[in-house]
Amino acid sequence: DAGVIQSPRHEVTEMGQEVTLRCKPISGHDYLFWYRQTMMRGLELLIYFNNNVPIDDSGMPEDRFSAKMPNASFSTLKIQPSEPRDSAVYFCASGPQGAYNEQFFGPGTRLTVL
């Protein structure tokens, strides 16, 4: 398996622009998680899905952030409009059912908002 795939790996945009981050989880995994990592706040859970259904989005910082999972093999995280404070590394992770199981992380998307 190719692992969790994220695109783009790097994104530079200007304030006010819409940004869409993409994730392809590992086939067969029931859970998908979106995280944001910054020096100041560490690793923050933004939202997670179970079988394509959003379960907990309490970590989504503002209405400017939205996430979708239209099918089992694809998810997006959208920021509209983007702001400089959104600059961070965004990780997608997936995992199978069962608390024993680890999360498998993607390589992350480094977002810079100018």
Add this chain to the structure above:
Amino acid sequence: AQTVTQSQPEMSVQEAETVTLSCTYDTSESDYYLFWYKQPPSRQMILVIRQEAYKQQNATENRFSVNFQKAAKSFSLKISDSQLGDAAMYFCAYRGTTGNQFYFGTGTSLTVIP
């Protein structure tokens, strides 16, 4: 919500020596799982080791072992015979059996001195 605390933002170790990274957590659950993840400069998160709370025996994976003290809610990672490739950020994580999300600590940055 559960909290995970890593009180050592930075640690250093001489190559070939042993180092221990600390992690404590807070939970009211009796059954749960604990994980250590490694994030090297490539930023790819990699699972190092996991521990099941109902198992008294400490987990071991080659040079990596844990000291799990359930009553004290402590879960430290010991790295023996440290190698240059061990230099990374290390995250402790908790996952309960009633919820599905992971709770991460703030990380410990490990430097290995040649």
